[in-house]
Structures are given as structure tokens and as C-alpha cells.
Amino acid sequence: MIDFPATGYVVFISHLDTFIDIRTEVCTGNYRYCAGLLVGLTNYNIQIGDILSWNHQREVFWYPENEEMDEPWKMPPRKLFLVRVLSQVIHPV
Secondary structure, three states, X not given: OOOOOOEEEEEEEEEOOOEEEEEEEEEEOOEEEEEEEEEEOOOOOOOOOOEEEEOOOOEEEEEXXXXXXXXXXXXXXXXXXXXXXXXXXXXXX
């Protein structure tokens, strides 16, 4: 089984009543990894193109896209609460 990466670029956002449905995507090698995350409501302005990283302790780290930085993942992330991983799909490219 291929290890699913726990980092991806935001490609879709849907604000629900008390949660935010976020879809991420990342391509590595011969595969495209797509994940659906349900995170707690936040005042952060999460946008398409931002980077999200998550772990098994229900933490999500948000790295806003920053046009002034070539490597936005090196800046201090903002922490969100992971409610649930909704989906993890692997597509060959």
C-alpha cells in the first residue's frame, strides 16, 4: 500500500454551519493524492492554493500562500482543529 501524504494544496473550500469542508491535492511521482478534510470553523481566510498539513492528533497546520516567499511551508503555520478526514483517494497520473 502506498503511504498517503498528509500535506496538500487547497483546491476547494466549502463553509458549512460549524465546519469547513476542505479538499486538498498533491502530485508525487506517478500518483495524484486527493483528500477531503472537515475542520473546525475558524476566522482564518483559507484560500485555494494554500498548503495544509495534518496529523493523527487532529491537528491541521495552515500555511497561507505567500507570493513574497518562495517556500511558504518554512513560515510558522497557523493551527486548526481536524474534525475528520472525509476521504483519501489516489489516482495514477
